[in-house]
Amino acid sequence: MKIKRLFIAEKPSLGRAIAKELGKGVTRTLPDKTADDGSVVKGAPSYIECGDGDVVTWCFGHMLEQAEPEQYDKKYEKWNIDDLPIAPGKDEWQLLPLTKSAEQLETIVDLVTEAEILVSAGDDDREGDLLIEEVFAHASATPEQRKTALRILISDLNPIKVQEALASMRPYHEFIPRMQSALARSRADWLLGMNLSRICTCLAKIKGYGEIMRVGRVQTPLLTLVVMRDLEILSFEPTTFFNVIGEFEKDGIPFQAKWVTEQRCLQKQAADNVIECLAQGNAQVTQCETKRAKAQPPLPFSLLTLQKLTSKKYGMSADTTLNIVQKLYEAKLVSYPRTEMTYLFTEKKAETAAIFDAIRTTPLMPEMVDWVNGADMSLTSGAWNDKKMAGQAHTAIVPLITCGQESDFLMKSNDAKKVFFEIIARYVAQFYPPAEDDNTVIELTHSTHLFRTTGKIERVAGWRTLLGHDKEEKDKDSTDQTLPALEMGSTLSCLNSSIKEGKTTPPKSYTDGTLLDAMSNIAAIVDDPAYKAKLKETAGLGTAATRAGIIKGLKENGYIEEVPSGKMTNLVSTPTGKMLALALPANVRDPVMTAMWEQQLEKIESGEYPFDTYMEKVAGQIITHIDAFKTGKYPFTLPESTATRCECQGYILRAANAKKPFWICTQCNKKYKDVNGVLGAAFSNKKKMETGMKDALKLAAQQAKAK
Structure with a gap:
């Protein structure tokens, strides 16, 4: 069979979407198999022959994996400190087929040998580039095939968008720098993980511990975040503080105001002195102001903001949310899920009417018809912003014009309904007016003491009719009490006063949502001003596509565990997790190295930093780390073994x-x-x-x- 163009998609759903638009599709399957009981198992669909010499096949995510050290040399089967560091040469790196998808990979290799033009149809990100490049390399794509290869970029399985992508394919070589950044990340992670895990495990064994000590570029700093938070909570000692509340009155309307101090009052005698002061003389009104404030609707979801909301509102893990939104995407209900963006291209607003029509037909959520009917399509929120979207491949997560079609997955999964509900509600909210509140601030001065109270009255519900107040931070000093109209300079007597005793509270344990937030804002926990400034420019620990999996990996390795706490589920470190994090030297567990590597990967993607230079630098750092462990410069301290x-x-x-x-x-x-x-x-x-x-x-x- 001679193939004019061979499309290799990252997933079957993407492959089928491409084949549908190419037309004249005939599906070919893998060979049938005989089961142990003698029954015949039909072969799974493997590729689709379309018209004009086009063929579409697909991967199941990554089809190959990095070889283990023992694949390079049998001596590495036994973990030995003297054999470290392990570092394959530049041209020695090996990838091995995954057993679960080996048969499909063989089919792809056969198809590649018959193809004139190869088309990479991985997801539109660096991992999507690498995933298909690995297949090209495994299939020994010829120089001529690489020269003529194309890249198709699809982030929306809507048929119209697929057609547009087919009409605007680009040369494959344009995406080589982005692919190299993913390859550099993969190899650097292997070097660090294999070497440091082995030397830490060997050192732990000498000290009487049999566990495998898994160290990773992102996993270890993330574990350290959880461990340090747990230790803060464990060592926390509450401190008693004192608030003074004065009750005042104007025109028969009583209200309360709180004593304002620069820091918490820790001495009860100081609070008693204020109480005595309030019993004498009057307070003067030094500020009384009411302002009308508008609150714009919260922006559509990125993967991070969606995971944070579902964690807080429904107690879902980050991995659960990612899996759900991925399936919603494959069902053509929502746009591409692994996105960092909360904005949309202005051209996408033209799809609003069609999306609203689709929402009206959504079979599971009839109440949303009222939402859509109450929306005003002439309104434009800040979500549509071409400036913010400049250079971006993926928009915020929003419903598609096909979101009204039936989905078995949606029908059977309550969690999926919740996630879908939130995505649609957040999108429709962009077409509701801003919420409006009257915010009042009153300040009273009594002698040298300042008292303040604030109040908020909602005047226009706007988008809150859909989303409520979940997204908004409540002012801790704001009250629901009715406040009187006051004139500047007027005086009021204090009717009553009291001391309210409080205690400081420990920091809260991480949840999936708050841990994701910490990963994306890692600069907030770094003290060094130079590194902090640089880290603010990076994406933090991991990416939108990888963070959920990293948290899941820590759970599976037994380093953190889920602990129910009311409606929430906290993430706390296990004894093994604490032991590992505290045994490692600071510069190995510090997030600075991880984030700086990520910054360099971004420069490889933009063509500003050579791939080979990056790999040489990483290899040098690994050698330095191993030598420091061997010589004792890095103390690997563990409790006495039992x-x-x-x-x-x-x-x-x-x-x-x-x-x-x-x-x-x-x-x-x-x-x-x-x-x-x-x-x-x-x-x-x-x-x-x-x-x-x-x-x-x-x-x-x-x-x-x-x-």
């Missing part, structure tokens, strides 16, 4: 990852039996084992004869 000691004073640890578990000394390598997970007797030498076996057989024979 593991059993061998006769040689080494620690006896369980080798549970062997085919048959056993126990072994970390120093003399003496082996011991495993008895249902418990340390047993030492293995005998071969001669003693043979003698013992003969004796046991002789005894068994004698017992049998006696019977």
Whole structure:
């Protein structure tokens, strides 16, 4: 079969969307298989033959993975400090097919050999570029194929948008710098993770710990954030403070005002003195002002802001939200999910009427018809902003003109309905007027003491009729009390006063939402002014596409765990997580290195920084880290192990990852039996084992004869 153009999509849903617009599609499947019970299992769809020599096939995300160290050299099967650092040469890096998708990959390789022009249809981001490039390399795409290769950019599975993308494909080579930034990240993460995990695990083993100490470029600084927050909470000691509340009255309208101090009042005697002062003389009105304030609707969602809201409102994990919105995207209900943006191109406003019509037909949420009917399409919020969108591939997450179609996933998942509901509500809110409030501030001066009260009265609900007040930060000093009209300079007597005692509270444990926020605003926790300034320019720890997976990885590795707290679910570090984070030197667990690497990756993407220079610099840093661990410059401090000691004073640890578990000394390598997970007797030498076996057989024979 001769192929004119071969489209390789990142996912089946994207591949099918492309094939539909190319037309004349005939689906080909993988070969049927015979199951263990003899039944025939039909082969899964593998590619689609379209008209005019076009063929569309697809990946299932990444089809290959970085080889393990032992694939480079058998000696790496055993973790040994002396073998570190491990660093493949520039042309030695290996990728291995994932078992679960190996058959599909073989089909793609066969198709590549028959294709004249290759078209990369990965997601429109650096990982999408790399994912398809890995397939090209594995299939040994020829220089001529690479020269003529094209890149199609699709972030909206709406048929019209797919057609537009097909008509505006670009040369593949334009995206090589972006692909190289993803490749650099992948290789740098491998170098750091493999080397530091191995040396920390080896050092831990010497100190009597059998756990694998997993260290990662992003994972470790993130774990440290959680551990440090937990230690702050653990070591927190509450402090008592005192507020003074004065009650005043004007024209029969009483109201309360709070004593204003630069810092919390920690001495009760100082508060008592204010109470005594209020009993004498009058207070003078030094400020009385009411202003009408407008609050614009909150912007449409980025993945981060959506994950934060679903965490706070519904207790969803970041990974759950990402998986849901990904499926909504694949069902052609919402736009591309892995986006950092909260803005839209102005041209997308032309789709509003069609989107509203689709929302009206949404079968699961009839109440939204009233929302749409109450919207004013002539209004324009700040969401449509070409200046903010300059150079961006993906918009905020919004409903598509196909959002009204039926979806089995939506029908069956209550969580999906909640996420879909929030995305639509936030979009429709852009066509509601601003909310308006009357904000009043009253300040009274009594002697040298200042008292203040504030009040807010909602005058126009606007977009709050859809979203309520969830998005807005409530002023902690604002009250719902009715405030009188006052004149500047007038005097009021204090009718009553009281002291309210309070206690400081510890910082709150992280949730998925607040941890995501910390990751995206990592500069806030860095003290060094030079690094803080630089980090404000970067995306923080991880990206929109990777943050949820990093948090999930910490959970799966047993370093953090979910702890229910009312309606929320807190994330707290486990004893193992604390032990690892506190054992590592500061410059390994510090987020500065991670964020600075990310900044350099961004420069590779823009063509400002060479790929090879970056990799040389990373390799040099890994060598420095390993040498520092080996020489003791980096202290890897762990609590005293409770593991059993061998006769040689080494620690006896369980080798549970062997085919048959056993126990072994970390120093003399003496082996011991495993008895249902418990340390047993030492293995005998071969001669003693043979003698013992003969004796046991002789005894068994004698017992049998006696019977």
